[in-house]
Amino acid sequence: MVSYVSALLYGVGGIVVAGMALLVAFQEKLVYVPVLPGLTKSYPITPARLRLPYEDVWLRSADGVRLHAWFIKLIPECRGPTVLFFQENAGNIAHRLEMVRIMIQRLQCNVFMLSYRGYGASDGYPSQHGIAKDAQAALDHLSQRTDIDTSRIVVFGRSLGGAVGALLTKNNPDKVMLQIVLLVQLALYFWSSKSCLWFFHN
Structure with a gap:
């Protein structure tokens, strides 16, 4: 009986370990x-x-992955803010175009929509560290453009994109004017240059 219980415990333990290894x-x-x-x-x-x-x-x-993005400009001479848009997890940037259209109309801004590695037309496979590198590449690109006001770059992220944007803003406080993180029913606004936080519920 004891040997049967021991074998059962070893078997269950083996399944748990194998399951955890697969999850990792x-x-x-x-x-x-x-x-x-x-x-x-x-x-x-x-x-x-x-x-x-x-x-x-x-x-x-930075690690050589080829990335795709859309830069949507309100009008050719627009010098308003430029929103660096980081999407949620599932799907690609095309599935967020209707929201971006409304954003452009109401805020009179430009929008730069990045496809993370492995998403849309971008090469590679998504990973936490890889997507952080993708975000940095997008911000570096915007910071070097001559057709926008580089002092008015706003980082906007929803869900997964909020975490991506938060890390990017933390690492580049001098390049980001404003960070917006949108969660399910909570929006957090972080004005990096003033170190202020605003919270509100929809």
């Missing part, structure tokens, strides 16, 4: 969802579908 090995595949069920990795629409003038931008992250 495949955690990034479980966390990141570049493709929604039933859809493809490609963009279903582009900003042109919503009559938004845009530029295809190709970047290289």
Whole structure:
């Protein structure tokens, strides 16, 4: 009886250890969802579908991954704020275009939409450290542009994008004018130059 119980415990323990090992090995595949069920990795629409003038931008992250982004400019001579947009987890930037269209109309801003590695037209596979490098590449690109006011860069992130934006702002306080993190029913505004926080519920 004792040997049977011991064998059972060893068996259960082995299953638990194997399960944990699988979770560690495949955690990034479980966390990141570049493709929604039933859809493809490609963009279903582009900003042109919503009559938004845009530029295809190709970047290289610090570790050499080729990244794609859309730079949507309100009007050619617009010198208003430029929003660096970091999306939620599932799907790609095309699935956020309607929200961005409303943002542009109401805020009179430019929007730079980055596809994380492994998402949309970007190469590579998503990972925590990799996406942080992608965000840095996007901010560095915007900081070097001559057709925007680089002193008015706003970092906007929803859900996963909020964490990406928070880390980016922490590492680049001199390059970001304002950070906006939007969660389910809570928005957090962080004015990095003033070190102030505002919280509000929808």
